[in-house]
Amino acid sequence: MDDAVIREAVSGDIDRIMELEHGSIIHPWAREEFERLISDQNKLCLVALSGNKIVCYAGAETVLDECNIGNIVTDMAYRGKGFASILMNELLMLLRKRGIVKVFLEVESGNVPAIALYGKAGFTEYGKRRGYYCDGKDAVLMSLEL
């Protein structure tokens, strides 16, 4: 997949991001959360495009020299083609440039594709939060030093 373009999201992308969010996430974020991701300078939202179509996005929030990655989603029709991996690499590069030294995230313990994606990017597990999600599932806590 050579044609992926990665860029920061702009407000005109939110309709498409919401479409992907509602198609992929059991408890989707509200539109306002994406608006904040785009407008707040301590937050970051990146999108990956195939042609001129957004097929993947990720959101992150920084606090001092640390960052939490809140979500990453690929359009179902474009999964397994490397978009999330490329977007994650770009996100980590940008965070490094902003002086971030440690990145955290949590992921539902049964989410095999996401855990594998994060592991491929270098994240390691440092703990679990039992019953963290509304449905009682555990969260796996992962981190990465940049």
Ligand SMILES: CC(C)(COP(=O)(O)OP(=O)(O)OC[C@H]1O[C@@H](n2cnc3c(N)ncnc32)[C@H](O)[C@@H]1OP(=O)(O)O)[C@@H](O)C(=O)NCCC(=O)NCCS
């Ligand atoms: C997790 C997700 C973002 C991966 O997106 P993707 O674009 O398909 O991922 P990529 O094609 O870049 O794959 C990157 C790595 O992830 C892992 N991976 C992706 N899909 C996988 C699957 N079905 N099973 C196991 N590992 C998988 C692999 O390690 C893969 O690397 P490899 O191809 O070299 O083996 C996608 O499955 C998704 O949108 N899921 C629903 C939303 C979600 O749960 N997001 C995470 C929590 S917010």
